Amino acid sequence: MHNCTTHSDCIAEALQRAEDICDARGLRFTDVRRKVLELVWQSHGPIKAYDILDQLDQRIASIKPPTVYRALDFLTENGLVHKINSLNAFVGCGHPLKHRECYFLICSDCGEAKECCNLDIVDAVAKTSWRNQFEIKNVTLEITGECSDCRGVH
């Protein structure tokens, strides 16, 4: 499902990126936020808030829903994590500094959510918003279907 060479490195890099971004912006990358982000990356795919909660519970007793949701809010607001509304799940952003209007290819078979960027889509969305005199705050584009792996395409 994921093809990073060494997943522990992949997690470590994401955490380091997050720390650097928070430092640069004067934000506090607290222990709770770090642990939540770590679990998001550990899953290497969309993960649900209560699954994060369960996994935290095994390490730290007394973690409650508001704590997890607050951390996810922080991470989402700062572009380190994206919420996938059609799944009620959260996924780490692979390029938090470059992220503009990306979209997800979500495989309903294996569960992978691949984040992609595409200028044609960004352009088309921008143009159509402009034509409607609509001021964009946020764009959610979730494409559900079957990925090449699950289709057996080579």
Next chain:
Amino acid sequence: MHNCTTHSDCIAEALQRAEDICDARGLRFTDVRRKVLELVWQSHGPIKAYDILDQLDQRIASIKPPTVYRALDFLTENGLVHKINSLNAFVGCGHPLKHRECYFLICSDCGEAKECCNLDIVDAVAKTSWRNQFEIKNVTLEITGECSDCRGVH
């Protein structure tokens, strides 16, 4: 927020369209389904499942959540209603026969969700899926922001 000339006509037309579509497809447009669709159109914007439930309760006692969700599932599966995942709400489809890949311009101020179609977007989405050898089942595109009315644009 909505600019149909006579809203009762607008609702009646939507119900008639739905009935015709169900007839043509051999589907049963039952009383529950009709009433749910009527309430969706009455709101003339995204409405939540439990708000539908509350309004039905005033007319018919003993309507319970599963009844509403089943009706919404039926209406959604048959393209008469769309779910807006970022709002956990449902909205009537304005063109259930022509509907392909549409998107919503959702005003976070007045709550309007305008359904639009745009071939450039459809194309760009199709192309990028093709490049990823991804087989599309469903596309969700929700653009949140501020509409022209709320921005005071003329």
Next chain:
DNA sequence: AACGTAAATGTTATATTATAACATAACCAT
């Protein structure tokens, strides 16, 4: 009409997702 079946709805209970409200603790600038 009576029967059999499938689809729809009723009903009870519960699962899942998310937030309100207030108390305490940690952090940081002065």
Next chain:
DNA sequence: ATGGTTATGTTATAATATAACATTTACGTT
């Protein structure tokens, strides 16, 4: 150290959605 701000702890509950099984309804076949 003091006071203000931000983050977390804590308790409770709100909001969204489904599982499981019982009953009713629709409808074609006999």
